[in-house]
Amino acid sequence: MSIKILIPTPLRPFTGRQEEVEVDGRNVGEALEGLITSHPQLRNHLFTADGKLRSFVNVYLNDEDIRYTGLQQTPVKSSDTLAIIPSIAGGCCCCC
Amino acid sequence: MPEAPNPGLHSASAGPSRCHEKSPPERQSGAVGTSPQPPWERYSRQILFAPLGEAGQSELRASHVALVGCGALGSAQAGLLARAGVGCLTIIDRDYVEASNLQRQSLFEEEDARESLPKAVAAARRLHALNSEVEVRAQVADLTPENLSALIGDAAVILDGTDNFETRYLLNDFAVEQRRPWIYGAVVGSQGVTFTVLPEETACLECVFGSQPGGMTESCDTAGVLNWVVQYIAAVQVAECVKLLVGARDALRRTVLSADLWRNDFRQLQPPPRDPDCRVCGRRDFMHLRGERRPHITLCGRDSVQIHEHDRAMDFGQLSQRLAPHGRVRHNAHVLKFWLDASSGGSGLEMTLFPDGRAMIKGTTDPAVARSLYARYIGS
Numbered sequence: 001m002s003i004k005i006l007i008p009t010p011l012r013p014f015t016g017r018q019e020e021v022e023v024d025g026r027n028v029g030e031a032l033e034g035l036i037t038s039h040p041q042l043r044n045h046l047f048t049a050d051g052k053l054r055s056f057v058n059v060y061l062n063d064e065d066i067r068y069t070g071l072q073q074t075p076v077k078s079s080d081t082l083a084i085i086p087s088i089a090g091g092c093c094c095c096c
Numbered sequence: 097m098p099e100a101p102n103p104g105l106h107s108a109s110a111g112p113s114r115c116h117e118k119s120p121p122e123r124q125s126g127a128v129g130t131s132p133q134p135p136w137e138r139y140s141r142q143i144l145f146a147p148l149g150e151a152g153q154s155e156l157r158a159s160h161v162a163l164v165g166c167g168a169l170g171s172a173q174a175g176l177l178a179r180a181g182v183g184c185l186t187i188i189d190r191d192y193v194e195a196s197n198l199q200r201q202s203l204f205e206e207e208d209a210r211e212s213l214p215k216a217v218a219a220a221r222r223l224h225a226l227n228s229e230v231e232v233r234a235q236v237a238d239l240t241p242e243n244l245s246a247l248i249g250d251a252a253v254i255l256d257g258t259d260n261f262e263t264r265y266l267l268n269d270f271a272v273e274q275r276r277p278w279i280y281g282a283v284v285g286s287q288g289v290t291f292t293v294l295p296e297e298t299a300c301l302e303c304v305f306g307s308q309p310g311g312m313t314e315s316c317d318t319a320g321v322l323n324w325v326v327q328y329i330a331a332v333q334v335a336e337c338v339k340l341l342v343g344a345r346d347a348l349r350r351t352v353l354s355a356d357l358w359r360n361d362f363r364q365l366q367p368p369p370r371d372p373d374c375r376v377c378g379r380r381d382f383m384h385l386r387g388e389r390r391p392h393i394t395l396c397g398r399d400s401v402q403i404h405e406h407d408r409a410m411d412f413g414q415l416s417q418r419l420a421p422h423g424r425v426r427h428n429a430h431v432l433k434f435w436l437d438a439s440s441g442g443s444g445l446e447m448t449l450f451p452d453g454r455a456m457i458k459g460t461t462d463p464a465v466a467r468s469l470y471a472r473y474i475g476s
Contacts, residue, residue, distance in 0.1 A: 006361065009285030009319050019359055055306020058352075060365050067368055083363060085354050087261065087305045088282035088289055 001026070001078040005035050008086055014041040028061060029072030031082055046084070056087040138227075139181050152342040153181060157229075159341045160184040162251035164239055164267060166215045167191070168321065169281050170257025171203040172330030173337075177230075178223045180338065184231040185223065188247050189215040190238040190402075191456075192431050192448060200323035212448070214430045236430065238404060238454060239263055241387035244270055253337045254278040257330075262384075268293065268301040269382040277340050279333045285319045286358030288329035291351070291367060292336045298350060299367045300377040307375060325357050400458045401466035408453040408475070415449075419473060434473070445469060 005021045015021055016039075023034035032053075036043045046057055053059065059066045060083045066074050076082070136143065136153065143153050159182050163170045166189035177185055193201070193208040193215055201215075208218040216234035223232045235247050239258075244266065248254060254271055256279060258264055264280065271278040272295045280301060281290040293300050332353060339347045351364035372378045412427040419425045423436040432449040445459040447469065455474065457466040 009287045009356075012285075012319075019356075058304065058365075060363070063363055063365050065366055065368055068366075083354070083365070085289060085352065085365065088284050088287070 001076070003031055003076050003078060003080045003082060005031060005082045006084065008084055008088075010086055010088060011042060011045060011084065014045065015039045025076060027072065027076055028059065028066050028070075028074045028082065031076055032059070032072065045086075058085045059083070060085060142180060147344055147347065148338075148342060152344075155342045156181050156338065157183045159253075160186065160249065160251045161337060161341070162186040162188065162248045162254045163257055164188050164248075164254060164263065165257030165259060166201075166203070166219045167197065167257060167259060168200040168202075168323070168326040169283065169330050169333070170215075170255070171201045171219065172327050173255050173257060173334050174219055174223055175202055175226065176331065176334040177337070178227045178232070180334075181227065182230065182338075182341065184233070186233040186235060186247065186249060186251055187216045187219050187223075188235040188237060188239055189219070190236065190450075190454065191215050193218050200321060200326050202323070202327070211428060212426075212431050212433055213428075214450070217430055236450060237452070238402070239266065240404070241266060241385050252276065253340050255333055255337060256280045256282075264301060266384040269376055269385040271295060272300050272377045273380070273382050273385060279336055281329045281333045283321050283325050283329050286322050286325050287354070287356045288325045289352065289354045290329050290332050290336075291353065292340075292348060294348075295377060299370050300374060302376045303368055303371045303374045304352065322357070325355070328355060328357060399461060400456055401460060401463055403455045403457065403466060403470050410449060410451050410453055412449075412451070415474075422473065436469070436473075447473070449474065 002022050002024055005023055007015050007019055007021060012019065021035055021038065023031050023038070025031035025034050032046065036046065046054060048054055053072070061069060061074055061076065062080055063083070066072070136150075139153050142148055143150055161177055161182055161184070163174055163177075163185060166174065166187045170187065170189065174185055174187060191214070192212045193204045194212070195206075195209045197204055198206065198209060203219045203222045204215070205218075205222075214234075214236040216236045220232040220234035223230060237243060237247060239247065248270070254267060254276060256264060256267065258267070267278055271293060275295045277292060277294050279290065279292045282288065291304070292298065332349075336348055339345070349364070350367070352367050354363045354365060355361070370377055375381045375383065410432070412429075412432045415432060416425045416427050419434050422440040423434055425435075426433050430451070434447045434449065436443075436445045436447070445457065445465075448456045448458070453474070455470055457469055460466055
């Protein structure tokens with residue numbers, strides 16, 4: 001089924017500036033796999049070399065942290081929204 | 097013009113800094129004969145808000161807040177806190193004002209950029225004009241494991257206005273060790289995120305983002321940032337800060353707030369519970385406070401390198417004379433700028449030097465180039 005993944009600003013360069021991407025999948029893992037299949041540059045930003053979600057990338061299914069709902073095995077349904085909330089460095093963002 | 101505290105790494109007092117002690121509000125108009133209005137008139141609209149009231153205003157007046165970073169978020173936070181009558185603000189920033197800051201860094205003016213004033217100094221001037229009752233401590237310094245305790249002093253709450261994860265992880269260590277709340281905030285593009293770390297109550301930064309600082313390298317330098325998202329996140333940080341200062345802990349927001357003001361997407365996300373095995377808040381192992389991750393030269397934005405303080409007193413007058421044959425030099429009491437001539441091998445290189453010896457070198461991302469430039473013209 002098709003769900004919506006919201007792409008945060010720091011990752012939009014890797015989705016052709018798309019703010020949200022529709023993907024298919026039965027669970028969060030399949031949905032994220034669908035995302036990096038259509039936008040392969042995202043892989044290194046979301047996953048470590050051994051395929052684990054990076055610690056500074058938090059993924060929320062309908063505002064629930066997937067770390068506490070079953071990680072990538074968390075089932076999804078078609079009205080769901082997956083939000084990726086990365087760590088953002090910005091704040092004063094001049095030259096440092 | 098009020099004299100700002102002496103800028104520099106060692107400008108903070110050695111012991112914990114103390115702001116003025118709690119005292120009853122000066123509410124009797126007759127008590128201050130020269131004042132055109134009862135002193136608390138300026139806060140009347142805030143005092144009318146029942147959860148604050150006069151008792152809350154007294155608490156704010158007796159409070160000390162530290163703002164780490166005085167760029168976009170820090171400017172907005174400081175302006176709000178000063179107007180609200182928070183008695184003492186410590187402003188810590190290592191940088192100076194540039195024209196490209198003015199779009200979103202609301203405390204600064206064109207003249208500050210022309211003078212290349214350190215942001216903490218420019219902020220202190222402006223804040224004094226906004227509310228002269230507020231004690232502002234300007235600290236022109238890079239926050240380090242060695243100086244943060246002296247710089248932050250006894251501040252009850254620490255607000256994040258930084259632009260990098262090294263400093264945030266350092267702050268997180270310090271706040272958890274000291275059991276003091278700190279309020280994370282970050283903005284990029286039209287998006288912002290904030291959450292409040294309450295040591296021993298909530299998850300800390302490392303519980304939420306893990307131990308690996310950084311990763312998402314796109315910052316405001318490349319993705320830009322809109323001034324209204326800055327104001328939005330800063331306002332939420334200040335709201336939580338005020339609640340903490342007046343003891344309204346039941347009113348605190350305990351979610352991770354993520355907002356994209358362009359897309360009108362507002363989310364309150366459940367933070368993870370405290371991780372009992374978290375290095376910082378579980379095992380109380382304060383690696384960043386011990387300085388184990390700290391390099392002496394850091395890349396700084398797209399095109400700059402910072403050489404951390406050498407702890408050497410600079411005589412800007414003497415140095416200007418020495419550097420003049422090699423390029424254009426300009427200095428004031430706070431900062432020396434040096435544009436190296438192409439004939440001296442420095443096409444496009446610009447050095448900004450602070451009184452404690454710290455330098456920012458623009459025009460290169462190569463630490464070796466920066467180091468050799470510093471060694472050649474300033475000293476090794």
